[in-house]
Amino acid sequence: MLLRHTTPKEIDRQALTINPAKTCQPIGAMYAALGLHGCLPHSHGSQGCCSYHRSALTRHFKEPVMAATSSFSEGSSVFGGSANLVQAIDTIFTVYNPDIIAAHTTCLSETIGDDMTQIVSKAHEDGVVPEGKHVIYCNTPSYVGTHVTGYANQVTAFVKFFSKATPKKRNVVNLVAGWMEPADMREIKRMANVLEARTIMFPDMSDVLDAPLDGKHHMYPKGGTTIPDMVATGDSKFSIGLGKYTTEDACILLDNKCKVKFEVVDIPIGLKATDRFITSLSRHANVPVPDAITDERGRLIDFIADNHGHFYGKRVALWGDPDTLIPLCEFLVSMDMRPVYIVTGTPGKPFDERMAAILKDIPEVKFMSGERADMFRMHQWIKQEGVDLLIGNTYGKYIARDENTPFVRLGFPIADRAGHNFNPKTGYVGATNLAIDILNALLDHRDRTCAEEKFEFQL
Amino acid sequence: MGDKKKVDLTTFKDAVLDKYPKKVGKKRAKAIINNDPDNMPVIQANIRTIPGIITQRGCTYAGCKGVVLGPTRDIVNITHGPIGCGFYSWLTRRNQTKTESDQDANFIPYCFSTDMQDSNIVFGGEEKLKQAIREARELFNPKAxxxxxxCPVGLIGDDVHRVARQMKEEFNNEVNIFGFSCEGYRGVSQSAGHHIANNQLYKNLIGNDDNVTPKSKFRVNLLGEYNIGGDAFEIERIFEKCGVELVSTFSGNSTVSSFEQAHTADLTLVMCHRSINYVAEMLETSFGIPWFKVSFIGAQASAKAMRKVAAYFNDPELTERIEKVIAEELKIVEAARQVALPKTNGKTAMLFVGGSRAHHYQDLFEELGVTTLSAGYEFGHRDDYEGRRVIPTIQIDADSRNIEEITVTKDEARFKERMTPDVLKKMEDALGKDEVEYNDYNGLMAQIGKGALVIDDLSHYEMEKLIELYHPDIFCAGIKEKYAVQKMGIPLKQLHNYDSGGPYAGFQGAMNFYNDIAMMVSTSIFKEIKAPWEREEVVEASYVY
Structure with a gap:
């Protein structure tokens, strides 16, 4: 057994987190910053933060993840990191020439109280920010919230630094993308195109973290929301936030700053969440839903109906981020599956409320969010009563092997399989992909474990 | 071995430095040198990285928790801090471990953290840490x-050492509990973390258990081997075959009790000099166990390492057994080498990784007929480049001064003189004077060719420039560099985690490496980068009637 020390006996833990279902803020900020075109993320703290975040993102995407660090020493930790950041800005613009540096803080720079506004204005005074270039920043203390919070803070910073309202509104809908894969963003943009809706997506990691191999390393790949587009979000007539935890703050700020009304919907994972997204986009972009989209929906319904017997009643354990788990659980329920154990390390009431509503007909359900809502706890629940399927990031493979349970990889990080940044899980097409993954995992397991006399040609 | 490839590398420095801000360029100039083994130049190393330059380096915590202590399976390693550091060092280093039975402790698949919140930062985190330790004991009942x-722990003044002492008392000394002041900002790289880890290993574990039943007359420690991809398993196999007992490995596939008995060995072999030379010296000072630099990376290097063991123990039976094993193993290895050689011979490589790997792997590349054009460490010191003879001339700066220096004294009761001028003389006669490396390490620059580019703490910009100017056939670095290099159409072999390959140590490992490099330099897909319509030779279409 790999996790041989995990037993069903729970204790009332007050302090120890074991096998977390979350990580820290700055990595979220780094990921989001890669969704701006020509942007180099910058980690204001010890070298290790930047190194760890780049490594984690790289393992997941199998793509270059470029970012710089302020390389704090003991001295900077005592006297403040101002000199480090100013020097970093100078070095970065001189050597790497980005259009934007997106700096985020760390637990180190937050604990010593570095004032980012002051430091960046000093960089301007010192003349190390060339004409036409930008240094934006956000506060991402690692001891508050999680990677999800960091992502939200970075996206909000985009609005703070770039969005601008001119007197003339444009017939454009902003799509504020929550934490999802580049392929998911690409799929959402494709659907918007099919609807002939005019949209601006931000952040946008497609063509950044799924870039082609062309014989050159492009520090700034062709994807990412451009500065003119980011500025123009202030003139859009509406914003749709995809994922409450990751995009609501940005939507609110855009409303306050530029009077762009908004609606926050779930990330369109699964049937109903996609229904709501398409309905919202159709209404606010003032475009009809073409048959092509209705057909995609129909194919999803067809697939689920054809294979319903394999889905029905299956008990599922899930871990990950609220914005993913909420629509995902709803999707499983719509296939008559039973999400029974769900944990997220990201704290917040909305998760608990939505889960209670979505899972109201599953009395045996256990879900938990925030501190110590970790994978160890979820595994203890599984030890108490098993499940038929696991859905989550790569850390689940240890449970999957120990418990001999089918496993679908979804979330962050996925370090042992490839292709998740290519194969969308959003929209009706993505939901079909997901349903296929689930079905194959269940049937592969059945084929591998059933008695010989029960092994069948057709399933 | 193979055909040497000659490339003029002297123009690199000028080509690359121009781009930097003036002050930055001046600093980088000292870290970029063209080697001359006969008149060894001074290289700048173990110096602060310039902010913003895009470095390969990580932090002190990574070196301490991730590298040195990570591979030991039966210690519950609690990260005291916000959740990130524990999360990122959770199963990300490929240090494999194998327990003797299913009942034995193995905490490596677990991540333990105090997950500090803002209230802990404001009011202190010691109470939460104590409670976390109580819970860890209740749930897991570990030995240690x-x-x-x-980072924030040092800043808010939490004293992890005091907490460790208090909790040890609370548990009536039934659990060995110790702390590491390995805050990320403490040093200029992971290297500071190695040093901090070494100190605490010595203070808290080494020498705790005198109760050993020797399995062999020949008992050795292997230091600086972390069982990435199963390297330690292969080295264990070789030792066992030769009838040599491996008392402890620091720290691949290790346990608490192996550390506690390390002082009972008669010989210490040091693989990664950078990360563990401190423990080697402590074992010699306290207990009289001499240490020698070896490498098990490369078939010839592995043979050499085992011959060093034979020369030290100077026992005819052992020597005969070792020679027999070497002959047997090399025969199989040579066959594998001949298969790979046609694909690899005459190729060029660059190695930028770690604090010893950029040196060690040159042996394997030599066996493949591959020339190392350029190499450098991520966190090495000058002695890792120029040899330990330069240690007295290294200036101690503020960043090194804040690492605790512990006083190590002779353990009068347990010290045993093993190394005499006579033993050394015999070894020198058997191996050649330069090859013994007793208490010594000759460094990377003694091996890499004349004129080769040696660059410390390579920046991303310099890496791109190296590739653009010299087009190596293979580039060796880590995960952060991998896909940027491969976008340029050049395969990158990760030498931190071996991609998903390995072991590469020992004889079996050498064969794996030959195979993997032959595979990588013949990657077909890189030839297809240009689409047919992008190729110059595409003939213009003409109408056919």
Whole structure:
């Protein structure tokens, strides 16, 4: 057994987190910053933060993840990191020439109280920010919230630094993308195109973290929301936030700053969440839903109906981020599956409320969010009563092997399989992909474990 | 071995430095040199990285918790800090471990953290840490618990060492508990973390258990081997075949009790000099166990390492057994080498990784007929480049001064003189004077060719420039560099985690490496980068009637 020390006996833990279902803020900020075109993320703290975040993102995407660090020493930790950041800005613009540096803080720079506004204005005074270039920043203390919070803070910073309202509104809908894969963003943009809706997506990691191999390393790949587009979000007539935890703050700020009304919907994972997204986009972009989209929906319904017997009643354990788990659980329920154990390390009431509503007909359900809502706890629940399927990031493979349970990889990080940044899980097409993954995992397991006399040609 | 490839590398420095801000360029100039083994130049190393330059380096915590203590399976390693540091060092280093039975402790698949919140930052985190230790004991009942400090811990004044002492008392000394002041900002790289880890290993574990039943007359420690991809398993196999007992490995596939008995060995072999030379010296000072630099990376290097063991123990039977094993193994290895050689011979490589790997892997590349054009460490010191003879001339700066220096004295009761001028003389006669490396390490620059580019703490910009100017056939670095290099159409072999390959140590490992490099330099897909319509030779279409 790999996790041989995990037993069903729970204790009332007050302090120890074991096998977390979350990580820290700055990595979220780094990921989001890669969704701006020509942007180099910058980690204001010890070298290790930047190194760890780049490594984690790289393992997941199998793509270059470029970012710089302020390389704090003991001295900077005592006297403040101002000199480090100013020097970093100078070095970065001189050597790497980005259009934007997106700096985020760390637990180190937050604990010593570095004032980012002051430091960046000093960089301007010192003349190390060339004409036409930008240094934006956000506060991402690692001891508050999680990677999800960091992502939200970075996206909000985009609005703070770039969005601008001119007197003339444009017939454009902003799509504020929550934490999802580049392929998911690409799929959402494709659907918007099919609807002939005019949209601006931000952040946008497609063509950044799924870039082609062309014989050159492009520090700034062709994807990412451009500065003119980011500025123009202030003139859009509406914003749709995809994922409450990751995009609501940005939507609110855009409303306050530029009077762009908004609606926050779930990330369109699964049937109903996609229904709501398409309905919202159709209404606010003032475009009809073409048959092509209705057909995609129909194919999803067809697939689920054809294979319903394999889905029905299956008990599922899930871990990950609220914005993913909420629509995902709803999707499983719509296939008559039973999400029974769900944990997220990201704290917040909305998760608990939505889960209670979505899972109201599953009395045996256990879900938990925030501190110590970790994978160890979820595994203890599984030890108490098993499940038929696991859905989550790569850390689940240890449970999957120990418990001999089918496993679908979804979330962050996925370090042992490839292709998740290519194969969308959003929209009706993505939901079909997901349903296929689930079905194959269940049937592969059945084929591998059933008695010989029960092994069948057709399933 | 193979055909040497000659490339003029002297123009690189000028080509690359121009781009930097003036002050930055001046600093980088000292870290970029063209080697001359006969008149060894001074290289700048173990110096602060310039902010913003895009470095390969990580932090002190990573070196301490991730590298040195990570591979030991039966310690509950609690990260005291916000959740990130514990999360990122959770199963990300490929240090494999194998327990003797299913009942034995193995905490490597687990991540333990105090997950500090803002209230802990404001009011202090010691109470939460204590409670976390109580819970760890209740749930896991480990022999040992280690506490690793992250950046905010030092800043808010949490004393992890005091907490460790108090909790040890609370548990009536039934659990060995110790802390590490390995806050990320403490040093200029992971290297500071190695040093901090070494100190605490010595203070808290080494020498705790005198109760050993020797399995062999020949008992050795292997230091600086972390069982990435199963390297330690292969080295264990070789030792066993030769009838040599491996008392402890620091720290691949290790346990608490192996550390506690390390002082009972008669010989210490040092693989990664950078990360563990401190423990080697402590074992010699306290207990009289001499240490020698070896490498098990490369078939010839592995043979050499085993011959060093034979020469040290100077026992005819052992020597005969070792020679027999070497002959047997090399025969199989040579066959594998001949298969790979046609694909690899005459190719060029660059190695930028770690604090010893950029040196060690040159042996394997030599066996493949591959020339190392350029190499450098991520966190090496000058002695890792120029040899330990330069240690007295290295200036101690503020960044090194804030690492605790512990006083190590002779353990009068247990010290045993093993190394005499006579033993050394015999070894020198058997191996050649330069090859013994007793208490010594000759460094990377003694091996890499004349004129080769040696660059410390390579920046991303310099890496791109190296590739653009010299087009190596293979580039060796880590995960952060991998896909940027491969976008340029050049395969990158990760030498931190071996991609998903390995072991590469020992004889079996050499064969794996030959195979993997032959595979990588013949990657077909890189030839297809240009689409047919992008190729110059595409003939213009003409109408056919």
């Amino acid at each position: 618990i280690a506490i690793f400090s992250t």
